[in-house]
Amino acid sequence: MIAIEHLVKTYGAFTAVDGVTLTVAPGEIHGFLGPNGAGKTTTLRIIAGLLQPTSGRVVVNGHDVAGDPEAAKSSLGFIPDRPYLYEKLTAGEFLRFHGGLFGVDGAGIADRVREMLELFELSKWEDELVESLSHGMKQRLVMGAAFLHRPRAVVVDEPMVGLDPRGARLIKDVFRRMSERGVSILMSTHTLEVAEEMSHRISIIHRGRIVAQGTVDDVRRLAGGQDEHLTAVFLRLTGGSGLQEIDEVL
Ligand SMILES: Nc1ncnc2c1ncn2[C@@H]1O[C@H](COP(=O)(O)OP(=O)(O)OP(=O)(O)O)[C@@H](O)[C@H]1O
Ligand SMILES: [Mg+2]
Numbered sequence: 001m002i003a004i005e006h007l008v009k010t011y012g013a014f015t016a017v018d019g020v021t022l023t024v025a026p027g028e029i030h031g032f033l034g035p036n037g038a039g040k041t042t043t044l045r046i047i048a049g050l051l052q053p054t055s056g057r058v059v060v061n062g063h064d065v066a067g068d069p070e071a072a073k074s075s076l077g078f079i080p081d082r083p084y085l086y087e088k089l090t091a092g093e094f095l096r097f098h099g100g101l102f103g104v105d106g107a108g109i110a111d112r113v114r115e116m117l118e119l120f121e122l123s124k125w126e127d128e129l130v131e132s133l134s135h136g137m138k139q140r141l142v143m144g145a146a147f148l149h150r151p152r153a154v155v156v157d158e159p160m161v162g163l164d165p166r167g168a169r170l171i172k173d174v175f176r177r178m179s180e181r182g183v184s185i186l187m188s189t190h191t192l193e194v195a196e197e198m199s200h201r202i203s204i205i206h207r208g209r210i211v212a213q214g215t216v217d218d219v220r221r222l223a224g225g226q227d228e229h230l231t232a233v234f235l236r237l238t239g240g241s242g243l244q245e246i247d248e249v250l
Helices: 040-047 070-076 091-101 107-119 134-148 164-178 192-198 214-222 230-237 243-249
Strands: 002-011 014-024 029-033 053-060 076-079 153-157 185-190 201-206 210-212
Touching: 002 040, 014 029, 014 040, 014 185, 029 164, 029 192, 040 053, 040 076, 040 153, 040 185, 053 070, 070 076, 070 210, 076 134, 091 107, 091 134, 107 201, 134 153, 134 164, 164 185, 164 192, 192 201, 192 230, 201 214, 201 230, 210 214, 214 230
Parallel strands: 029 185, 029 201, 076 153, 153 185
Antiparallel strands: 002 014, 002 053, 201 210
8 A cells, every 4th residue: 555645845946746645555556647857756756765755644555654664665665767786796696685675584585586586587697797687687677676575565667668578568467466466556657558558547747746646537537538549638638749839840
């Protein structure tokens, strides 16, 4: 369960997140959509406890992120948009290191690392340095690290960027299975097809505010475009861009 109430984040006079309220129920995949600069990453980093909100509250699996950050973080898997990996560790070492941070150690860790390497199709890269992995392999390694400690909630910023079709399919299947087991997943994405295919509910954020929330069909209805492609709905709700302007410049 992830619950955000009236979240605000300001930078000086600029308000990046402006009163966001959103819940992700157990087993729900929630798509978090919005134009560049809308406030998605800022919101996700606050949930992960990496950024202090100006005001508002975040509760992860019953733990207040401000009041009990350790408990909140230990029940959360966070996959940032630009993860930092230790390039000089091997893939296996990276996973074991991550497991240690989350208290997965002792006898359980070797099995768990092997499971993650197998799941994310990285077994033959176990002893290779992270720096020698391709972008998509690194992306899958980061997912393995984030899921190693069996989090009950997952926050993921742009999971599909740079994955090949097989990798994207794998990640979708993993998210679906996790959701079937009751994990709450909040996922930002610019790929509206992915959002539509995967999400039980979506939130569209624009200039720090939620402009639409609900099932994809709810959002379509709200925007008055029942049979419309989600892209058209998205553009209408977030200001869009006109071909006219493009023509003027070209
Ligand atoms: N440290 C900071 N100082 C000042 N402004 C910031 C800072 N971090 C983010 N912002 C601003 O907050 C706004 C929201 O940024 P954020 O990264 O959350 O957007 P986003 O929705 O993730 O966009 P994208 O789709 O491009 O990833 C942007 O206008 C950004 O410039
Ligand atoms: Mg972002």
